[in-house]
Amino acid sequence: ATTFRASEHQHIRYNPLQDEWVLVSAHRMKRPWQGQVEPPLLMTVPRHDPHNPLCPGATRANGEVNPYYDGTFLFDNDFPALQPDAPNPGPSDHPLFQAEAARGVCKVMCFHPWSDVTLPLMSVPEIRTVVDAWASVTEELGARYPWVQIFENKGAMMGCSNPHPHCQVWASSFLPDIAQREERSQRAYQSQHGEPLLMEYGRQELLRKERLVLTSEHWLVLVPFWAVWPFQTLLLPRRHVRRLPELTPAERDDLASIMKKLLTKYDNLFETSFPYSMGWHGAPTGSEAEANWDHWQLHAHYYPPLLRSATVRKFMVGYEMLAQAQRDLTPEQVRFQSTLGPWVLLLFPIF
Amino acid sequence: ATTFRASEHQHIRYNPLQDEWVLVSAHRMKRPWQGQVEPPLLMTVPRHDPHNPLCPGATRANGEVNPYYDGTFLFDNDFPALQPDAPNPGPSDHPLFQAEAARGVCKVMCFHPWSDVTLPLMSVPEIRTVVDAWASVTEELGARYPWVQIFENKGAMMGCSNPHPHCQVWASSFLPDIAQREERSQRAYQSQHGEPLLMEYGRQELLRKERLVLTSEHWLVLVPFWAVWPFQTLLLPRRHVRRLPELTPAERDDLASIMKKLLTKYDNLFETSFPYSMGWHGAPTGSEAEANWDHWQLHAHYYPPLLRSATVRKFMVGYEMLAQAQRDLTPEQVRFQSTLGPWVLLLFPIF
Ligand SMILES: O=P(O)(O)O[C@H]1O[C@H](CO)[C@@H](O)[C@H](O)[C@H]1O
Ligand SMILES: O=P(O)(O)O[C@H]1O[C@H](CO)[C@@H](O)[C@H](O)[C@H]1O
Numbered sequence: 221a222t223t224f225r226a227s228e229h230q231h232i233r234y235n236p237l238q239d240e241w242v243l244v245s246a247h248r249m250k251r252p253w254q255g256q257v258e259p260p261l262l263m264t265v266p267r268h269d270p271h272n273p274l275c276p277g278a279t280r281a282n283g284e285v286n287p288y289y290d291g292t293f294l295f296d297n298d299f300p301a302l303q304p305d306a307p308n309p310g311p312s313d314h315p316l317f318q319a320e321a322a323r324g325v326c327k328v329m330c331f332h333p334w335s336d337v338t339l340p341l342m343s344v345p346e347i348r349t350v351v352d353a354w355a356s357v358t359e360e361l362g363a364r365y366p367w368v369q370i371f372e373n374k375g376a377m378m379g380c381s382n383p384h385p386h387c388q389v390w391a392s393s394f395l396p397d398i399a400q401r402e403e404r405s406q407r408a409y410q411s412q413h414g415e416p417l418l419m420e421y422g423r424q425e426l427l428r429k430e431r432l433v434l435t436s437e438h439w440l441v442l443v444p445f446w447a448v449w450p451f452q453t454l455l456l457p458r459r460h461v462r463r464l465p466e467l468t469p470a471e472r473d474d475l476a477s478i479m480k481k482l483l484t485k486y487d488n489l490f491e492t493s494f495p496y497s498m499g500w501h502g503a504p505t506g507s508e509a510e511a512n513w514d515h516w517q518l519h520a521h522y523y524p525p526l527l528r529s530a531t532v533r534k535f536m537v538g539y540e541m542l543a544q545a546q547r548d549l550t551p552e553q554v555r556f557q558s559t560l561g562p563w564v565l566l567l568f569p570i571f
Numbered sequence: 572a573t574t575f576r577a578s579e580h581q582h583i584r585y586n587p588l589q590d591e592w593v594l595v596s597a598h599r600m601k602r603p604w605q606g607q608v609e610p611p612l613l614m615t616v617p618r619h620d621p622h623n624p625l626c627p628g629a630t631r632a633n634g635e636v637n638p639y640y641d642g643t644f645l646f647d648n649d650f651p652a653l654q655p656d657a658p659n660p661g662p663s664d665h666p667l668f669q670a671e672a673a674r675g676v677c678k679v680m681c682f683h684p685w686s687d688v689t690l691p692l693m694s695v696p697e698i699r700t701v702v703d704a705w706a707s708v709t710e711e712l713g714a715r716y717p718w719v720q721i722f723e724n725k726g727a728m729m730g731c732s733n734p735h736p737h738c739q740v741w742a743s744s745f746l747p748d749i750a751q752r753e754e755r756s757q758r759a760y761q762s763q764h765g766e767p768l769l770m771e772y773g774r775q776e777l778l779r780k781e782r783l784v785l786t787s788e789h790w791l792v793l794v795p796f797w798a799v800w801p802f803q804t805l806l807l808p809r810r811h812v813r814r815l816p817e818l819t820p821a822e823r824d825d826l827a828s829i830m831k832k833l834l835t836k837y838d839n840l841f842e843t844s845f846p847y848s849m850g851w852h853g854a855p856t857g858s859e860a861e862a863n864w865d866h867w868q869l870h871a872h873y874y875p876p877l878l879r880s881a882t883v884r885k886f887m888v889g890y891e892m893l894a895q896a897q898r899d900l901t902p903e904q905v906r907f908q909s910t911l912g913p914w915v916l917l918l919f920p921i922f
Contacts, residue, residue, distance in 0.1 A: 379886025
């Protein structure tokens with residue numbers, strides 16, 4: 221019988237955090253690609269554009285004028301998917317037709333006054349102010365809502381319609397689907413094994429050293445064993461931390477620094493401003509915030525779409541939408557170059 | 572208090588088939604779009620290209636030469652994600668690191684000898700031969716594997732790298748994630764309500780008439796109450812049918828005809844060759860095929876990515892990847908034009 225080798229033999233892997241399976245078919249990387257390539261990156265973003273609603277001093281869709289902010293800037297999304305006062309759809313008349321109330325707020329957070337930077341091009345102290353802003357918005361909205369989803373869509377490929385560096389914050393009156401899955405899995409793991417799932421997972425990855433991307437005093441970044449996207453990573457604090465506001469000043473500084481390193485690695489990988497969606501998951505908030513959420517460990521997911529180059533992405537389509545996620549290289553095969561590379565210097569000579 | 576109106580007030584809806592929630596925020600359609608637009612459709616596909624590995628008479632990557640087929644043509648994928656003989660990864664050494672064996676086959680099915688047609692441009696008898704080929708491949712692979720996933724990725728936007736009309740068939744030794752979810756939900760519904768979930772659902776939609784797109788003697792097409800993609804549809808037989816091979820000749824003819832109507836409506840919607848991923852779900856097969864699968868109802872899902880026009884798609888990104896699916900118009904607001912439109916005649920004058 222042939223010996224199993226993950227890089228040669230397809231197999232399925234279990235994601236214990238989100239209770240899902242992924243099909244890993246590493247030999248597929250050999251197949252040629254003649255399909256759609258992504259439009260080349262728009263290279264020249266003006267540092268300031270008075271018509272860009274995210275810029276300091278610009279007028280937004282609702283007529284409000286942005287202040288001349290010089291750090292981060294948080295404001296209400298002018299086209300929010302969640303509003304605070306939507307009425308209740310009322311009781312369902314049939315088990316197959318169930319609708320429920322959804323209330324919330326959507327905010328936008330600019331990371332920097334300049335449009336021509338991205339997080340990896342910002343300084344560590346500048347990124348640190350973003351970390352602080354994430355912690356305070358979690359506190360502010362978490363006082364009223366059980367879930368505060370901070371996420372960044374970076375790059376046109378990820379549906380980001382504005383190059384100005386920013387993220388979004390959607391807080392909701394309900395626990396979203398993926399939050400529910402992570403809640404269920406982490407609770408079950410804790411009650412079965414007596415410790416948080418992601419604490420044990422982080423410890424194992426530090427021991428196994430097969431999927432680590434970066435480690436620092438307070439954080440680790442790894443490609444999870446069950447990663448779906450080719451260059452997906454998980455960012456974890458070493459200490460047991462349930463939510464962003466609990467991070468100490470030292471952990472925040474260190475987070476800013478490891479984020480800069482990770483995102484620079486991403487940019488260097490295909491010599492492009494690397495697109496991704498990322499977001500933070502922490503213990504639920506709102507009126508139940510004081511309950512026991514010790515099974516939760518704070519973490520961020522990075523989901524980048526690229527597969528082979530700056531213009532060839534992984535399509536999560538037919539089989540993935542109808543059957544199961546599928547990836548074309550093993551998490552152990554993922555290799556990043558060094559942290560500093562020519563890309564940053566070449567394209568952004570001002571840095 | 573304001574009266575709830577689905578088209579104005581965001582709410583969440585439950586998908587009882589896949590046990591998931593979707594956030595419906597119809598008012599979001601008002602927001603402007605300045606983001607990425609899709610590259611325009613490549614209009615001139617040659618009818619025959621000897622270098623296209625899907626064409627009759629062409630040589631494929633593995634050196635095999637395609638026959639001069641004149642109907643459908645089924646062959647083994649030259650770069651399969653699933654192979655019949657992958658060894659077993661062996662027992663897991665930790666509950667957070669679980670891998671299991673995955674075996675299977677991947678096939679490609681050409682729908683027609685010409686590269687410049689799509690299903691809606693084929694004649695009803697030609698589509699009927701595709702239906703028959705779907706039924707036989709389900710029988711053939713279903714004899715050995717518990718799940719046979721037929722799916723079509725149509726259009727470059729859906730990662731389809733070859734314009735020649737074709738679909739794929741991936742059969743696996745395991746029940747994929749989404750199959751497992753549908754299995755669980757349908758089984759639970761049957762045991763609680765004494766009839767198949769999708770039989771009752773189809774009946775309800777016929778009564779409510781709010782989301783129907785097409786009905787025929789043997790089939791219905793509707794936008795499900797819990798649709799995630801803007802123009803997502805569900806295609807259902809009226810009779811209780813568990814798997815494709817069980818379809819009668821009359822049901823197959825009628826399926827070919829309703830598919831042509833549905834896909835023409837899709838093409839007409841934004842006057843483009845409408846991209847989508849679609850696939851069939853039927854009761855599991857393989858060695859357990861003879862077990863009781865009466866809770867299963869055969870169906871096809873259509874997942875098209877477009878939102879506003881031929882070049883503006885819905886991005887399922889940050890919030891959707893990290894929290895929950897979100898849609899920007901209600902399923903009840905979806906409107907299709909008539910079945911025959913200028914688009915087909917204009918662009919493909921030969922028809
Ligand atoms: O048609 P291909 O080249 O096999 O591949 C396409 O469909 C597959 C199944 O949905 C996906 O895994 C690939 O990402 C996509 O590019
Ligand atoms: O950044 P925007 O324009 O609000 O919107 C973007 O992110 C949202 C949240 O992930 C998605 O629902 C949209 O499809 C996407 O275009």
